Amino acid sequence: MASEQYNPYLEVAPVSPFPPNRATKDESLENGPELETVPRPRLGYYPVSLIALAVWLMYIIVLIWLLESAVAHGPRSLSQPWAYTTLPSLLITVFAQGHTAITAMHLSRVSVSALHSPRTSPNTWAEVFWMSDRAWQGPVGVAMTFLAAARLRVRTSAHFILCAVTCLTALVTPVVLSRAYPIRSIAVYQDTTITPNALSVTQMGAVDAYAEIGTGVGSWTAGLSVSDIYNSSVYTPIGASRTNDPLDFFFAGNIEGLNATLPGLRLSGQCIPVESNVSSFADFPAYCNAQIPNVQTFSGIVTISPVSVNLTMQMCNNASWASLYPTATSALSTNVGYIYLTSSNTSAPPYPGINVTGMIRCDSETTTGTAVLSGSTLTYTDFTAEPLYNETQGGEPLLDPLFALFYYFGSEGTTGFLDNDVSRAAVVRALGFAGLSPGDGDETYSQPALADLATAFWRGVTYTVAGIGLLSRANDTPYFATQRGQAAVYIREQDFAVGVYALLAFWLILVVFITARSFRPTFADSFDSYITARLLLDRPELVRDANGELAANEKLREPFGWVGRDELRRVVAAEQ
Known part of the structure; x- marks a missing residue:
């Protein structure tokens, strides 16, 4: 019995209803999918x-x-x-x-x-x-x-x-x-509307010759150039000087720094000394007839003697007491004239006994029309001649500016308006005879040269034109204008x-x-x-x-x- 005693270390095949290979790995799983340990990156457009x-x-x-x-x-x-x-x-x-x-x-x-x-x-x-x-x-x-x-x-x-x-x-x-x-x-230009004191056709028709002469000569005796007296109304060509009496200008209204197209009067010309064979007043009529065929007007021999100045002169020109523009379609008046003069000055030193004798020729063209004006530079461009005056509109017709100045000194057989000391003294100063310091006696004057006298006569012509423009003004008409300014822009x-x-x-x-x-x-x-x-x-x-x-x-x-x-x-x- 001892031999049949239980031995725990004895290997005995177990008895079980389950198959012996139950704990082994299923071979069918060997070819199965493996679990991924890294995530798959997805492709995309990433737009x-x-x-x-x-x-x-x-x-x-x-x-x-x-x-x-x-x-x-x-x-x-x-x-x-x-x-x-x-x-x-x-x-x-x-x-x-x-x-x-x-x-x-x-x-x-x-x-x-x-x-x-x-x-x-x-x-x-x-x-x-x-x-x-x-x-x-x-x-x-x-x-x-x-x-x-x-x-x-x-x-x-x-x-x-x-x-x-x-x-x-x-x-x-x-x-x-x-x-x-x-x-x-x-520079920026902006459109606007203005009503300046500009030349009016209606007002121009109401101005007569005597108003033209009186206003023009009155301003002339101030002794300043027309661009000084009427600075904002006188427009010169681009590049022309305004320091002296302009030889070409357009007289219109004050447009206060703007740009506009206005009606007005244009004057161009000059008075300059010329050589001649005239040695006395007796030779002057023949000389005029030779230079100006069918000469229209001779003045009388005019002597101006304020104190110690003796100025004697005679004039002729190709105009007469007639309308500046004889027909309703006229816009241009052309005139030429001559002045023969002698001047002796017996004033106190340093001007004793100075004598000036010579001939001066004056040419002028006076035209009505319109021009493009620049108020900032006081210049004009694109002048267009237009008839603006009809002689039937007034009484005494407007005169040619050169003839109007000559008429002031007297027509043939008259002594003009120089019938008193005040008028004579004013004209002498206008012609360039500058007054010197008076002493105990009479007032003394300097003696201008012939070229200075020619410049002074041309100044008188410019003022007769300015007189017409000044008296013909009205501010009852609107005009389109352009405002000029500076702007910072792209x-x-x-x-x-x-x-x-x-x-x-x-x-x-x-x-x-x-x-x-x-x-x-x-x-x-x-x-x-x-x-x-x-x-x-x-x-x-x-x-x-x-x-x-x-x-x-x-x-x-x-x-x-x-x-x-x-x-x-x-x-x-x-x-x-």
């Missing part, structure tokens, strides 16, 4: 950069349209709205800050898609680092990249070069844009504008070409350093034991290949 680029393109169109609108509006108004001054400036600033950034953002997105194709992927592993650093975004980065590529003796891909050219184009464009549309101060510099349009077109072509060439579904929205780190997990030996800068690691000369998927659909760097 944010493309949408931003489309919005940016609309922004550029609006900016160019606004600048062109500001350029067109600038010369038309003295007051510029903020939409044409402040707003374009702000938009240009945003454009300068955002153009390269938006471009780089989109190119970084497209560069990720470029990894999937051997045709567009980086040539070497070194270029992968340059792409993730966005070395193509600026001139410094591009230069350093090409320098490092030269040290490694590798070439960059066409995609890198396209990105660099696109960003450099985007970087230059804002600079050229600011030169294409600068702000400048320009202008277009055509050469730079063509340049900026060319740069924008070139930039757009490059962006469209790069997008069409490489934009595909991919695994990230931007080519950054994280993507480079993920790709290096497949090739850690490229940077193992590497010291120094990138250009010193010759392992990075190895071709990159492209990016694909392994059997687990993980993104990996494929071999070249």
Whole structure:
């Protein structure tokens, strides 16, 4: 029985209803799917950069349209709205800050898609680092990249070069844009309506010859030029001097610094000394008849003797006591006259016994019409002769200005209006005889030269014209005028504008070409350093034991290949 005693260490086959292999692994499970420990990356379009680029393109169109609108509006108004001054400036600033950034953002997105194709992927592993650093975004980065590529003796891909050219184009464009549309101060002309004291046809018809002579000679005796007395109503040709008695001027109303087209009187001509064979007043009639066929008027021999000045003269001219414009269609009156004079001055020293004798010729053309006037420069242009006077409108007709001055000194057989000391003294001063300091005796005068006397006579002619214009004024007619001012506005510099349009077109072509060439579904929205780190997990030996800068690691000369998927659909760097 002892031999049958229970031994716990004895190996006995167990008795069980279950099969002996129940705990073994089911062989059918060996070929079953394995659970993935790494999530599969999903490929997508990541369209944010493309949408931003489309919005940016609309922004550029609006900016160019606004600048062109500001350029067109600038010369038309003295007051510029903020939409044409402040707003374009702000938009240009945003454009300068955002153009390269938006471009780089989109190119970084497209560069990720470029990894999937051997045709567009980086040539070497070194270029992968340059792409993730966005070395193509600026001139410094591009230069350093090409320098490092030269040290490694590798070439960059066409995609890198396209990105660099696109960003450099985007970087230059804002600079050229600011030169294409600068702000400048320009002359701006704005339309308005004025009612100046201008020549009135009705008022002109009410002015007679005596009013013409009285007003004209009265102003003449002041001894100042017509442009000094009636400064704001006398307009001279562009470039003509106003410091002396003008030889050509247009008399109209005061337009207070504006530009307008007004009616008025134009006078042109001069009085100058001339050589002659006349030696006495007896020779003067024959000389006049020889110079002026059918001469109309001779004055009597007039002597003016205020105190110690003895001025004797005789005149002739080709006009008579008749209307300045004989018919309703007349607008031009032409006259020529001669003055023979002798002057002796027995005033106190230093002018004792000075004698002046000579001949003066005067030519004048008096025309009614309209002219374009500049109130800021007091000049006239585009004069157009128009008949404005009808002799049937008044009593004594208006006289030719030269004849009116001669008539004041007396017609044939009369002594004119010089019948008192006051008138004679005033005329002497008007002719240039300047009064000197009086002593205990009579007042003394200087003696003008013959040329000075000629200038003084021409001054008298100008004042008779001004007298007509002054008496013919009325402010009952509105006229269109243009206000001239300075405004700071946007202008277009055509050469730079063509340049900026060319740069924008070139930039757009490059962006469209790069997008069409490489934009595909991919695994990230931007080519950054994280993507480079993920790709290096497949090739850690490229940077193992590497010291120094990138250009010193010759392992990075190895071709990159492209990016694909392994059997687990993980993104990996494929071999070249």
